[in-house]
Amino acid sequence: MTSCAPPPVLESSTATVDPIVKPAQFLVGKTADELKALMKELGQPAFRAEQLHQWLYVKCERDYDKMTNLAKGFKEVLAAQYGVGPLSVVADQQSADGTRKFLFKTPATEKKPSQNIESVLMHFRDRDVRSVCISSQVGCAVDCSFCATGKMGFKQNLTVAEIVDQYLLAQHLSGEEVRNIVFMGQGEPLLNYDNVVQAIRILNQSAEVGIRHITVSTSGIVPKIYQLAEENMQIVLAVSLHAPDDETRSRIMPINTKWPVADLMEAVHAYVAKTKRRVTIEYVMLKGVNDSQAHAHDLGRLLKGLKCNVNLIPYNPIGDEYDFERPSNEVIVRFLDTVMTYGKKVTVRLERGVDIAAACGQLANQYQ
Ligand code: SF4
Incomplete structure (x- = not known):
């Protein structure tokens, strides 16, 4: 079971230039076997790898000084060469409903500049479930017209x-056990396929x-679904x-012009x-665009024979320049009832963190 360290006090950085670091200089992101190989390289016994593995991934510790079963000299060697995780905390905002939105900073490297990314920690109190929504890219090339990212x-x-570090930091900062992860933050996960798949293996x-x-x-990146x-x-x-x-x-x-509905459904x-x-099947509900009864019947027919649940997402506002609106509750309920007549389980997504722009489609580093 996870046992997370208590939340630290956030400190603001006074640095004006981000230092260049090589990506390999962090321990987070290494598999158990990679940690073993590293310990061998550093002339350490094999059990050190298991100790470090526990501190990094199970206890979510960020501070070498608090890794109490590691020898002082070894910690100094490690700290001189490796950071614990690549992300640093820029901001931590809390919504009236308890949702927390974190703004993290990636390290600058020789190949890419430092960037800010967002993760959202949600607590569904009725089920006492905590879930973290993480990002896979900075920004997104897909350009859905209703999405701030x-x-x-x-x-x-x-x-x-x-x-991986977004999940570990969400646990570390909240001091809470987070057992669900959704790749629904910034970016299209399947356009960063190799890194996302490897991150999932480490998270698991x-x-x-x-x-x-x-x-x-x-x-709907069709070849990647296959x-x-x-x-x-x-x-x-x-x-x-x-x-x-x-x-x-x-x-x-x-x-959709690249991979139309028929191709996508074949892949699914x-x-x-x-x-x-x-x-x-996720379905953002946009007033007057995709919320008619004809759309509901077409959706029901399209999903016939597919083992799926349907999740309706009432549109979240992302600014006056976007000309979408959320349908009324009556329209949403009627849409849901119609799709259900086709034998599908349909739910409406509970809104979280709208007041801090942390809800679906709202993530655009608005702290900046
Ligand atoms: S909804 Fe997802 S895929 Fe579409 S632009 Fe936003 S982040 Fe990208």
């Missing part, structure tokens, strides 16, 4: 360590997050469909056939 454009992929095998408690959400099906990972795949027909979907998701059926896992 898409408006930032694509900046860079996150490394394995930067992805090292941080001990149940693989069925990890959800990857995609806008590839993911071959990974033999029992994750939850969430597909952002958002419209049942090409005309409506292309209007709000430009990626193949994924379910291969993994035997139920998928989640």
Whole structure:
């Protein structure tokens, strides 16, 4: 079980220039075998790797001084060469509903500048479940018209360590056990495929997050859905469909012109056939765009025969310059009832953190 360190006091940095660091200079992101190899290289006994593994991934400790079973001299050697994790904390905002939005900073390297990224920690009190929504990229190239992240454009992929570190820091800063991870923050996870898959393996095998408690959400990168099906990972795949027909979907998701609805559904059926896992179909509800009864019937028919649940996401406002509105509750309930007549389980996503721009589609580093 996870036992997290208490929250630290946040300190603001006075540095004006971000130091250049090499990505390999962090311990977070290394697998158990890589830690063993490192200990061998440093002339340490093999059990040191297991001790470090526990401190990093199970106790979520950030401070070498608090790793009490490591020898002082060894800690000094480590600290001189390796940081614990790559991310530093820039801001920590709390919503009225208890949701926390973290702004983290990635390290500058010789190849890329430092960037800010966001993660959101949600507490669903009715079930006493904590879930962290993490980012896979800085910005996003997919440019869905209802999404603040898409408006930032694509900046860079996150490394394995930067992805894993969001989860570890969420636990460390909150001092709470977080057992669910959703890849629904900034970025399209399947466009940073190798790093996301490796991060999932570390989160599962090292941080001990149940693989069925990890959800990857995609806008529909068709070739990568086929590839993911071959990974033999029992994750939850969430597909952002958002419209049942090409005309409506292309209007709000430009990626539909590359991989239209029929191609996407073929890939999703193949994924379910291969993994035997139920998928989640996500559907953001936009007033007057995709919320009609005709859309609801088309959606029900499209999903016939697919092992899936449907999650309706009432649109969250992201600024006056976007001309979308949220449908009324009556429209949403009618839409839900209609899709349910096709034998689907349909839920409406509970809003979290709207007041701090932490809800779905709102992540755009607004602290900046
Ligand atoms: S909804 Fe997801 S895929 Fe679409 S622009 Fe936003 S982050 Fe990218």
